[in-house]
Amino acid sequence: MNREVARVSAIWVLLIALTVATYAAGKAGLGGPVVMYALLLSIFIKGHFIIADFMGLRNAPRLWRWLVHGWLVLVMGFIALAYLMGLKT
Amino acid sequence: MRHPNKTTRQLPGDLAIWIFILAELLVFGVFFAAYAFTRASHVALFNQYQQTLNRESGAINTALLITASYFVVRAVQAIKRGDSKRCVNWLAAALLGGGGFLYFKMMEFADKAAEGVSLSTNTFYMFYLSLTFFHFMHVILGMVILFAVLLKARRGGYSAADHTGVETGAAYWHMVDLVWIVLFPLVYVIR
Numbered sequence: 001m002n003r004e005v006a007r008v009s010a011i012w013v014l015l016i017a018l019t020v021a022t023y024a025a026g027k028a029g030l031g032g033p034v035v036m037y038a039l040l041l042s043i044f045i046k047g048h049f050i051i052a053d054f055m056g057l058r059n060a061p062r063l064w065r066w067l068v069h070g071w072l073v074l075v076m077g078f079i080a081l082a083y084l085m086g087l088k089t
Numbered sequence: 090m091r092h093p094n095k096t097t098r099q100l101p102g103d104l105a106i107w108i109f110i111l112a113e114l115l116v117f118g119v120f121f122a123a124y125a126f127t128r129a130s131h132v133a134l135f136n137q138y139q140q141t142l143n144r145e146s147g148a149i150n151t152a153l154l155i156t157a158s159y160f161v162v163r164a165v166q167a168i169k170r171g172d173s174k175r176c177v178n179w180l181a182a183a184l185l186g187g188g189g190f191l192y193f194k195m196m197e198f199a200d201k202a203a204e205g206v207s208l209s210t211n212t213f214y215m216f217y218l219s220l221t222f223f224h225f226m227h228v229i230l231g232m233v234i235l236f237a238v239l240l241k242a243r244r245g246g247y248s249a250a251d252h253t254g255v256e257t258g259a260a261y262w263h264m265v266d267l268v269w270i271v272l273f274p275l276v277y278v279i280r
Contacts, residue, residue: 004166010272012159016152019273023148031136037235039274044207046155046270047199054158056165056256064100064107067176068267071114075271083279086132 011049018042036083040076047072092242101165102257104199109263113227117268119221124216131212136280138213141204146197150190151269154228157186158266161235161259173242173250180239183262187232194225217276224265224272231265234258 025035035066049071052058057065102109128135164179201218208215238258241247247255 005163008159008162008166012155015155019151019155022151022274022278023144026144026148029140029280031280036162036279039279043274046271049160049265050263050267050270054162055260059098060100061098067111068114071111071118072267072271075118076214078118078122079125079275079279081130082122082129086129088128089130089132 007054009052015046015049019047032081033087035081040080044072045074090121099103099135102260103221106257107262110260111139111176113264114268117271118222120220122124123277124220127212127216135213136210136213138217139277139280140279141269142217143197143200144277146193150193151273153186153189153193154269157190160186161262165252165255165259165274167246168250168252168255173245173247176242176247176255177239180235182244184232184235186237187228187235190224190228191232196226198222220276224269227265227268231262234261 022039026041047083051065051068051072057068160179160183164183165175167173167175167179198221199217201214206214206218207216235258238255241254
């Protein structure tokens with residue numbers, strides 16, 4: 001198995017593992033800010049590898065890498081901000 | 090003068106698809122923010138009805154999309170080696186993954202419809218149904234694109250030297266996966 005195939009295969013295993021962990025958190029009914037931050041971290045890790053390695057933006061012009069990663073971070077920021085606002089209601 | 094040895098950074102696929110991808114990400118981003126900020130003023134309602142969702146289906150669908158994306162990456166790697174046959178096989182496997190996603194999603198929608206849930210039931214279900222159906226349509230479009238690429242690859246339409254079309258179709262499919270990676274925890278898990 002050449003290096004590239006090995007890399008994307010390892011990434012696939014990581015993404016599936018993080019999905020199982022996300023599901024387990026939901027199944028256990030875990031909630032609260034700490035869990036929310038952990039889930040956002042999981043989203044970022046998965047999103048990063050999809051953007052960089054699956055989409056192939058690791059080797060693309062820096063602008064595009066920053067645009068798509070920027071979208072992910074912005075969306076995560078909104079989710080966190082809204083969640084914290086919800087705690088106050 | 091450009092340094093001869095510096096590998097030029099290349100955007101995979103057509104520029105046009107990346108403009109389209111950014112536009113789609115923007116729309117989904119607004120949708121996610123709308124969900125999150127609406128939840129902020131309906132926390133109890135969202136937490137209560139989130140419990141009625143089929144998380145197993147959501148998790149299986151996440152695994153199916155991730156795996157289909159992995160197959161698409163293998164298809165791109167294959168055509169870069171000029172291996173059309175393997176490219177076609179990996180694309181077919183990815184379409185199977187996409188088909189699996191559509192099946193589980195339709196089962197989920199059918200269950201909710203049987204329970205009498207609709208867009209007007211309450212605010213949570215309005216977001217859940219519209220967001221997931223909007224994404225469902227994108228999975229279908231992504232599969233149509235992959236299928237068109239598969240047909241052309243089968244006719245020998247791509248090679249190691251010319252495979253922009255495969256990368257273009259792949260980029261769109263990965264966007265559909267990327268969006269679900271946010272949607273699943275946001276709607277099914279965060280509480």
